[in-house]
Each structure stands twice: as structure tokens, then as C-alpha cells.
Amino acid sequence: xxxEGKANGxxxxxxxxxxxxxxxxxxxxxxxxxxxxxxxxYWKAGKHNERSVFDLYFRKNPFGGEYTIFAGLExxxxxxxxxxxxxxxxxxVRDSLAGSCEDGFFDYLRGIDCSDVEVYAISEGSVVFPKVxxxxxEGPIAVVQLLETPFVNLINYASLVATxxxxxxxxxGKSKMLxxxxxxxxxxxxxxxxxxxxxxxxxxxxxxxxxxxxLFGIPLRGTHSHAFVSSFMSPDEIIEKSLKSVDGSSTxxxxxxLVQTWLSKIQWSKSLRGIFGETNQSExxxxxxxxxxxxxxxxxxxxxxxxxxxxxxxxxxVALALxxxxxxxxxxxxxxxxxxxxxCEARKFFHTIEKEFGVPGFEKMSxxxxxxxxxxxxxxxxxxxxxxxxFGIGTYLVTCYAQAALGCVFKLVEINNQxxxxxxxxxSKVSIPCKKRCYRLYGKEGYPxxxxxxxxxxxxxxxxxxxxxxxxxxxxKRAYVVPKQVEELxxxxxxxxxxxxREELPPLKDIxxxxxxxxxxxxxxxxxxxxxxxxxxxVSAKLYxxxxxLWLNEAPVGELQ
Ligand SMILES: Nc1ncnc2c1ncn2[C@@H]1O[C@H](COP(=O)(O)OP(=O)(O)OP(=O)(O)O)[C@@H](O)[C@H]1O
Ligand SMILES: O=P(O)(O)OC[C@H]1O[C@H](OP(=O)(O)OP(=O)(O)O)[C@H](O)[C@@H]1O
Ligand SMILES: O=C(O)c1cccnc1
Ligand SMILES: [Mg+2]
Numbered sequence: 001x002x003x004e005g006k007a008n009g010x011x012x013x014x015x016x017x018x019x020x021x022x023x024x025x026x027x028x029x030x031x032x033x034x035x036x037x038x039x040x041x042y043w044k045a046g047k048h049n050e051r052s053v054f055d056l057y058f059r060k061n062p063f064g065g066e067y068t069i070f071a072g073l074e075x076x077x078x079x080x081x082x083x084x085x086x087x088x089x090x091x092x093v094r095d096s097l098a099g100s101c102e103d104g105f106f107d108y109l110r111g112i113d114c115s116d117v118e119v120y121a122i123s124e125g126s127v128v129f130p131k132v133x134x135x136x137x138e139g140p141i142a143v144v145q146l147l148e149t150p151f152v153n154l155i156n157y158a159s160l161v162a163t164x165x166x167x168x169x170x171x172x173g174k175s176k177m178l179x180x181x182x183x184x185x186x187x188x189x190x191x192x193x194x195x196x197x198x199x200x201x202x203x204x205x206x207x208x209x210x211x212x213x214x215l216f217g218i219p220l221r222g223t224h225s226h227a228f229v230s231s232f233m234s235p236d237e238i239i240e241k242s243l244k245s246v247d248g249s250s251t252x253x254x255x256x257x258l259v260q261t262w263l264s265k266i267q268w269s270k271s272l273r274g275i276f277g278e279t280n281q282s283e284x285x286x287x288x289x290x291x292x293x294x295x296x297x298x299x300x301x302x303x304x305x306x307x308x309x310x311x312x313x314x315x316x317x318v319a320l321a322l323x324x325x326x327x328x329x330x331x332x333x334x335x336x337x338x339x340x341x342x343x344c345e346a347r348k349f350f351h352t353i354e355k356e357f358g359v360p361g362f363e364k365m366s367x368x369x370x371x372x373x374x375x376x377x378x379x380x381x382x383x384x385x386x387x388x389x390x391f392g393i394g395t396y397l398v399t400c401y402a403q404a405a406l407g408c409v410f411k412l413v414e415i416n417n418q419x420x421x422x423x424x425x426x427x428s429k430v431s432i433p434c435k436k437r438c439y440r441l442y443g444k445e446g447y448p449x450x451x452x453x454x455x456x457x458x459x460x461x462x463x464x465x466x467x468x469x470x471x472x473x474x475x476x477k478r479a480y481v482v483p484k485q486v487e488e489l490x491x492x493x494x495x496x497x498x499x500x501x502r503e504e505l506p507p508l509k510d511i512x513x514x515x516x517x518x519x520x521x522x523x524x525x526x527x528x529x530x531x532x533x534x535x536x537x538x539v540s541a542k543l544y545x546x547x548x549x550l551w552l553n554e555a556p557v558g559e560l561q
Pocket of ligand 3 (some may be wrong): 181182206221224225
């Protein structure tokens with residue numbers, strides 16, 4: 001079953017106004033208390049307007065892979081475009097802050113918005129890597145501090161589930177239809193809506209989630225459930241039995257009998273004899289009734305009673321009856337059992353029908369498989385050989401069962417033009433200081449070779465010019481690169497008062513296409529599931545020296561006793 005989703009259209013009209021977040025729960029109070037606590041302390045210290053720069057990034061790719069899909073940017077921009085605390089919210093913050101805060105702070109909160117904040121970001125749907133800022137946010141420190149939790153929240157799950165979807169697409173292969181079926185198993189309503197949006201972005205073809213179809217224009221697809229099949233007791237229940245032919249030129253008065261006639265023909269066919277005897281009549285009634293409701297979109301769930309002895313022959317009887325009237329059945333769905341084996345058996349059955357009854361194209365009938373599918377089961381099915389055309393995936397996809405969170409962080413890298421660093425015993429947790437520019441350098445084969453971060457004011461890498469790329473923390477890891485193409489990664493998505501041109505927020509479909517194109521452009525060893533090669537993320541020689549200078553400067557020298 002297929003429905004055309006209708007999008008609300010791009011979030012910014014010709015006026016340049018950006019709509020609010022999709023989820024109305026996304027307000028300035030969707031925050032950790034400590035952001036307001038710090039905002040007060042900044043204000044009290046007279047620091048609240050100090051110009052700060054924060055980077056939002058993650059430290060490790062999810063799912064044991066070496067790439068991530070960046071998602072959630074549009075919702076961040078929608079959030080800041082409409083950032084304003086209401087009186088009601090201000091009074092709640094007043095009641096929630098420890099001790100008594102001076103009234104002036106609440107006047108300050110009343111006045112703040114994001115008009116003085118600048119956001120530079122990698123385009124949504126891009127393939128991204130650890131440590132490279134997905135977002136660089138600049139602005140008055142108290143305001144930017146209030147953006148940390150909502151931004152990280154909007155990006156974390158979005159990027160995780162988009163990556164999960166891209167990984168499922170990678171294993172399934174380009175030619176398969178991937179249907180997202182996760183709404184019932186998602187983490188609440190926002191999890192469900194978010195999963196549908198970002199799985200589509202990551203390369204799924206459709207969703208079963210009607211609300212997401214309406215909100216984002218994602219194609220809606222679906223079949224029917226076991227309840228529909230088991231709700232029928234016998235073909236006698238079918239009262240309205242007539243069906244017009246597809247061109248409307250004739251009417252079959254008793255479609256139920258036509259189906260029965262075809263079932264007997266299949267039962268007595270030479271090549272199919274012995275595979276099955278009597279099929280389940282209540283299942284046949286359900287299929288017949290469904291075909292009468294949707295003659296143009298007949299698809300049957302065939303595993304309620306017995307796939308081979310009942311579901312497939314019953315489906316074929318109905319599909320052949322429809323064929324007599326000029327309709328083309330869509331196919332079957334398998335939701336249990338050995339999906340590789342059953343799909344191959346179903347295909348053989350369809351092949352036999354095509355040959356025996358001379359119905360061209362019957363063999364090509366679509367086979368959808370579902371039931372607790374994930375990357376591993378898709379991979380196993382591929383290795384065994386199967387005949388599935390479409391996979392319906394829910395639980396493992398939308399809950400991101402293989403990894404619960406991405407672990408994005410938001411770290412201060414500069415204040416009042418002074419670079420800041422956060423040290424840690426764990427080197428992977430040391431932040432990369434300075435307001436930076438980020439580039440992707442492409443090699444002669446057309447693949448991305450390395451991402452490089454430089455200081456704001458360093459000259460940008462140039463095509464054909466050799467540049468030293470250094471591992472940010474490991475002195476011995478470095479390489480010269482002569483880029484064939486240089487792409488600046490951080491673009492201005494919210495200019496504040498800088499007067500810069502604002503990047504448009506593209507429609508979801510375009511973001512999805514960007515994602516698919518970028519994934520196709522990656523070198524295959526970064527993409528493989530087992531022991532993929534890490535993609536190189538580096539800093540310029542100048543930034544390298546500066547990081548280590550600042551590190552030594554900030555780290556106290558220990559004393560041994
Ligand atoms: N050929 C196959 N190779 C590997 N895994 C498969 C294959 N076919 C199915 N699977 C997976 O095996 C698991 C089978 O699950 P399980 O045994 O719980 O279901 P079932 O008995 O087939 O159906 P039901 O949902 O009715 O219990 C599912 O995760 C399914 O995706
Ligand atoms: O298996 P998932 O990847 O989550 O995909 C969605 C599942 O939801 C539906 O049935 P449901 O699971 O509700 O019932 P069932 O287990 O009896 O099939 C459908 O038949 C799939 O099995
Ligand atoms: O349309 C379907 O087949 C469907 C939708 C949601 C969950 N399981 C199956
Ligand atoms: Mg299930």
C-alpha cells in the first residue's frame with residue numbers, strides 16, 4: 001500500500017522567516033538546570049556578554065564503524081531562529097534557581113534571543129568524522145551556554161539513527177527497497193517521528209509513520225498485519241463479490257469463485273502437485289477480501305498459518321484471478337521463519353506459475369521480509385542468498401539497539417579571542433582549541449582523503465599545493481597531501497550580526513540525496529563492516545604547535561615525592 005506524503009514545504013518561506021522546531025516541546029526550558037545556573041553566574045560576574053566560541057563534535061563513530069551521518073541541523077536553526085523565553089518560562093526559572101537571584105537577571109533573560117549568535121555548520125546529511133566540529137557556535141557566553149543541551153539533544157539521536165539507517169542501506173545494497181516500520185517500537189512519539197525523518201535521510205525509501213509522511217513528505221508504504229488475516233473465518237463472509245476489470249470494460253460478478261477456480265488449477269497443476277494440499281480457507285478469504293478492497297495494490301502477508309502450504313498458493317490464486325481482470329498483484333510479505341529459504345521457495349513458486357499458466361512477469365512478484373531484522377541478519381541473508389526485494393525494519397533500526405547514543409559534546413574553544421583547551425587524562429577527550437576552519441581534501445581518485453582543521457586566520461589549503469596534515473595528538477602521525485579538490489566544511493547557517501550570507505535550509509529530499517552521494521564517494525575500506533580503516537582527521541602544522549603549546553601552558557607540572 002502506498003500513499004503520497006504531503007510535505008509542509010521548506011521551513012523557510014520567501015520572507016526568510018524560519019519556522020519553529022517540529023516538536024513544540026523544544027523550548028529554551030528543554031535544557032539542563034546547570035545552563036541557567038551558569039547563565040546567572042556569568043551575569044552576576046558581568047561576563048555574560050563575553051564573546052565565546054563553542055564547537056559541537058563527537059569523539060567516536062558509532063556501531064563500530066568509521067563514519068557518521070550528520071543530522072539535526074535544520075531543527076537547531078529552527079530552534080535559535082525562534083529562541084525567546086516567555087514570562088511563564090522566566091518565572092519558572094526564577095522558582096527553580098537555587099537561592100535568591102537578583103531581579104536584574106530575569107530582565108536580562110527577558111531580553112535575550114539569538115540575533116547576536118553565529119552558527120557555522122557542516123551541511124546536514126554529510127558524512128562526518130570524530131573531532132571535526134559539526135557546528136561552531138559564537139556569541140555571548142550566557143546565551144550560547146543555553147544552546148548546549150538543546151543542540152546536543154537535537155543532533156545526537158538524529159545523527160545516530162541516520163547513521164544506523166545508512167549502515168542498513170549499505171548492507172542491503174542499493175537495489176533493495178528499505179521500509180522503516182519502527183513507530184510502535186520507537187522511544188516515544190519524538191523518537192518515532194525523528195526515526196522516520198532521519199532514517200529517510202540516511203537512505204531508507206519510505207516509512208509506515210503517517211504523521212512523518214505528512215510532516216516531511218516522506219513516501220508512505222505498508223502492507224497489512226496478521227490481525228487482518230486471522231479476522232476472517234471463511235470465504236462465505238464475503239458479501240460483495242463483484243470486481244470491475246482494470247479498464248472498467250467488464251465486471252466479474254463472483255470474484256470469490258474466480259479465486260477458487262484458480263486455486264484448484266494450481267492444486268492440480270503438474271509441476272506444483274505435492275507441494276501443498278488444502279490451503280487455509282480463512283486466509284484465502286482474507287486475501288480475497290483485501291484484493292477486492294485494493295485490486296491495484298494487492299500484497300499479502302503469507303505467514304499467518306503456513307507459508308509454503310497455504311500462504312503462497314492462496315496468494316497466487318488471488319493474484320491470478322486479479323490478472324484475469326487486468327490487475328497486477330504487488331507481492332507478498334514474510335514476517336517469520338527462515339527468510340532466505342522462504343523467499344527462495346516463494347520465487348520458485350512464482351516462476352512455476354509464470355511458466356505453467358503463461359503469465360509474463362509473475363516471477364518478478366515483490367517479496368518483502370520483516371521480523372527483527374538488523375545489519376547482521378541482512379548480512380547473513382546476503383551470504384546465504386535470498387530473493388527478498390524489500391526489507392521492513394523496525395525495532396533494531398529506530399531504537400539504535402547496537403548503540404544507545406552518539407556522545408556529541410559542546411566545548412568552549414575560545415573566549416574574548418583567547419583560545420581555550422580542556423585537558424583530560426584520556427587524550428581522546430582533550431579538546432582542540434581555537435576558532436577553527438575545517439576542510440575536506442580530496443585525492444586524485446576522487447575520494448575524500450583527510451579532513452583538516454586550521455586556525456581561523458590561516459590561509460586555506462589550495463588545490464595542487466602540498467600541505468602537511470598532522471594527527472592532532474600523535475606527534476609521529478603526519479602526512480603531506482596535495483589536494484585535487486578542497487571543500488570548506490563549515491558554512492554560515494545563522495549569521496547573527498556578521499552580515500554574512502545565510503545558507504539555505506534545503507528540503508529533506510535534497511539532504512537525503514547529498515547523504516547518498518557522499519556515502520558513494522567514500523573509499524570502500526572506510527565503509528566495510530569488519531575492521532574498517534579509520535578516516536584521517538588532522539590539524540595544520542601551526543594548529544598542532546599551538547595545541548601543544550597551550551597544553552603545556554595549562555597542565556600543571558607534577559611533583560614526585
Ligand atoms: N535465513 C536467515 N538467516 C539468519 N537470520 C534469519 C534468517 N531468517 C530469519 N532470520 C532472523 O532470525 C530471527 C527469527 O526469529 P524468531 O525465531 O524469534 O522468529 P520466528 O519464529 O521466525 O517468527 P515469530 O515472529 O513468529 O516468532 C529473526 O531475527 C529473523 O530476522
Ligand atoms: O520486527 P521489527 O523490525 O520491529 O519490524 C516491525 C514488526 O512489527 C510488526 O509486527 P509486530 O512485531 O508488532 O508483531 P509480530 O512480532 O507478531 O510480527 C511487523 O510484522 C514486524 O514484525
Ligand atoms: O505495513 C506494514 O507491513 C508494517 C507496518 C508497521 C510495522 N510492521 C509492519
Ligand atoms: Mg515482530
